[in-house]
Amino acid sequence: MEMSSRHSATTHQHLQHNPCRSHRESYGGEMGTGASMVFYFLVFLAEILMFGLLSLVLFWVVYYRGGFAWREDVAKEFNYHPVLMITGFIFFMGHAMLVYRLYRCCNKLTAKILHTFLYLMAVPCIVVGTITVFDSHNLKVPPIPNLYSLHSWLGVVTIGLFALQVTHTLVVGFFSFWILLCCEQGTAKFRAGLVPVHATFGIITFMLAIATAVTGYTEKAIFSLRDTKTNEITYSRMENEAIIINTQAAALAALGILLPVMLALRPFRRRWSERLTEHL
Numbered sequence: 001m002e003m004s005s006r007h008s009a010t011t012h013q014h015l016q017h018n019p020c021r022s023h024r025e026s027y028g029g030e031m032g033t034g035a036s037m038v039f040y041f042l043v044f045l046a047e048i049l050m051f052g053l054l055s056l057v058l059f060w061v062v063y064y065r066g067g068f069a070w071r072e073d074v075a076k077e078f079n080y081h082p083v084l085m086i087t088g089f090i091f092f093m094g095h096a097m098l099v100y101r102l103y104r105c106c107n108k109l110t111a112k113i114l115h116t117f118l119y120l121m122a123v124p125c126i127v128v129g130t131i132t133v134f135d136s137h138n139l140k141v142p143p144i145p146n147l148y149s150l151h152s153w154l155g156v157v158t159i160g161l162f163a164l165q166v167t168h169t170l171v172v173g174f175f176s177f178w179i180l181l182c183c184e185q186g187t188a189k190f191r192a193g194l195v196p197v198h199a200t201f202g203i204i205t206f207m208l209a210i211a212t213a214v215t216g217y218t219e220k221a222i223f224s225l226r227d228t229k230t231n232e233i234t235y236s237r238m239e240n241e242a243i244i245i246n247t248q249a250a251a252l253a254a255l256g257i258l259l260p261v262m263l264a265l266r267p268f269r270r271r272w273s274e275r276l277t278e279h280l
Helices: 002-017 033-064 080-102 108-138 150-177 179-183 188-224 240-264 271-279
Strands: none
Touching: 033 080, 033 240, 080 108, 080 150, 080 188, 080 240, 108 150, 150 188, 188 240
16 A cells, blocks of 8 residues: 555655656557447558448449550540549548557657658649649640639648648658657646647548549539530539549548547547647
């Protein structure tokens, strides 16, 4: 009993004087059995949706849209756009958002490096995906106007927010999580204050990416699913391609519900982050 009381007092004193752990310490904490079962079931569903969506968009553009090409065939060059945007905004960014929930046994620095790596993997996908859609408009004969649709407007906002996230991750992250490590305790509150801002804008960007993708699928279905003889829109006939397009949009909607829930629910949070919030 005496040793237990002494240990509790020591732990309490440590929390009072050290409200922020070192980057080299584990930050996770164990979830309860029930919460753990629910959490990893949701992770399983999220992985099925993300890998399934990526597989389905590849199948769609290869089987129904003719595959890929570069500027020699602008219609097929456009096919890079949905694949790369889904890969960057949904697959890589979705996994980046889950890093701090999934890898609970890793220390903070390892988790931050993995989070940053996944964000950086999304950058070339989004850049090339943007280039291909402008090429498919500008090189078409006659050219198609740019940035007139709801999809394109949402896309500009989403890419802008993503650019801010990457800038924050690289610039602010570099200074606060690497250079400022030499004064780790002195910058603890500053670094902790950046976390909710970065996390909130990450979720907003992810949700906007989903809205942009859904409007893009709808736009593509209306423009492309037409009778070659009469030019009548055949989207309403719900043929196989229309079902595949709608299935991708439904998977996006499911991810738009699932990932924010996994990030927001208290039982799935890191225990240390809750104690940190109380002290700050």
